Amino acid sequence: MDLVIGGIRIDPPLVLAPMAGVTNHAFRIMCKRAGGCGLVCTEMFSAYAIKFRDPGTKTMIDWTDEERPVCAQVFGGDPETVAIGAKALEDAGADIVDINMGCPVPKVVRSGSGAALLKDLPRAKDILVAAREAVSVPLTVKMRLGWKVGEMVAVDLAQIAEECGVNAVTVHGRFAVQTYSDRADWGAIAVVRKSVGIPVIANGDIGTPEDAVKALEITGCSGLMIGRAARGDPWIFQRISRYMTTGEKLPEPTPAERLRAAIAHAELLCRIHGERRAAKEMRGHLIHYIKGISGAAALRNRIMTTESMEELLQVLRDALARTGESTAVHTSADIE
Numbered sequence: 001m002d003l004v005i006g007g008i009r010i011d012p013p014l015v016l017a018p019m020a021g022v023t024n025h026a027f028r029i030m031c032k033r034a035g036g037c038g039l040v041c042t043e044m045f046s047a048y049a050i051k052f053r054d055p056g057t058k059t060m061i062d063w064t065d066e067e068r069p070v071c072a073q074v075f076g077g078d079p080e081t082v083a084i085g086a087k088a089l090e091d092a093g094a095d096i097v098d099i100n101m102g103c104p105v106p107k108v109v110r111s112g113s114g115a116a117l118l119k120d121l122p123r124a125k126d127i128l129v130a131a132r133e134a135v136s137v138p139l140t141v142k143m144r145l146g147w148k149v150g151e152m153v154a155v156d157l158a159q160i161a162e163e164c165g166v167n168a169v170t171v172h173g174r175f176a177v178q179t180y181s182d183r184a185d186w187g188a189i190a191v192v193r194k195s196v197g198i199p200v201i202a203n204g205d206i207g208t209p210e211d212a213v214k215a216l217e218i219t220g221c222s223g224l225m226i227g228r229a230a231r232g233d234p235w236i237f238q239r240i241s242r243y244m245t246t247g248e249k250l251p252e253p254t255p256a257e258r259l260r261a262a263i264a265h266a267e268l269l270c271r272i273h274g275e276r277r278a279a280k281e282m283r284g285h286l287i288h289y290i291k292g293i294s295g296a297a298a299l300r301n302r303i304m305t306t307e308s309m310e311e312l313l314q315v316l317r318d319a320l321a322r323t324g325e326s327t328a329v330h331t332s333a334d335i336e
């Protein structure tokens, strides 16, 4: 299976999904260093924030060469603004620019952006024409199946995207109104895949190597995108990649491996964002890192009552010591 997006080979053909509040530099690096992840996506950038030079947005342009290729995602509801946003991301060094046409969050939809575009294909087309004109790096679109259950527009939108010179599309196999309910419909993704010549990346509910192989079989896609399953488990790409290529099932990470990764992740975040923000953000990640390890409930309560990063790290180090495995943490997770 070969995934090439506008001349950029994605190898392995496994993509870390864009996740707002999650896929910042620290998390992307964790996935990249764990291996198996061929492409990382940033959190979504607001084209409006870029246009009006919101200083907070600048701090999100945080990728390094180690992460490449990097796909930076932008959302916006009008062609001119999206073109400005896309161009800014290209100028900042993004290898691929992705347009968000799937986010159902009210704040995004209200501006006519994200999944709102599934209800207005002519405007979606205008946006793609403008974005295509604005950037010369490969351009992709991430979409859901449609807005309302049963009213699939992804085939039309994927065909429009192809006509506009978009290099690949990702399809999350749910409708916008479903948010995360029901199962992602991989069969519907197959219909989209068959309707276009550009690569289609399948997304939604790929949580295990077996899921990945099944999703590939059903969709016939040339790439897979993984989001929630990577939280607390940056090794998932490596396990999927190995299983897809050799059938070998790598072991799940041990509790000690999870805790060591959590510590490395926390230290990375601290270095980038400072202790306060790192401690806040890390609590969200830790729920996932400690899932399934014995005493997780007590550990979670303990984590939630910590008041500083130092205290948080100590709780993790104590938990790591209790596993009886090596407590050495590779802070090769260093950042240039």
Ligand SMILES: Cc1cc2nc3c(=O)[nH]c(=O)nc-3n(C[C@H](O)[C@H](O)[C@H](O)COP(=O)(O)O)c2cc1C
Binding pocket: 017, 018, 019, 020, 021, 022, 043, 044, 073, 100, 102, 103, 142, 172, 203, 204, 205, 206, 225, 226, 227, 228, 229
């Ligand atoms: C916390 C969170 C934040 C997300 N943020 C974005 C985003 O910024 N842009 C986007 O296109 N999708 C976003 N998504 C959707 C994911 O990229 C993905 O399409 C969805 O989670 C389904 O894939 P999964 O089942 O592998 O998680 C987000 C999902 C989650 C859970």
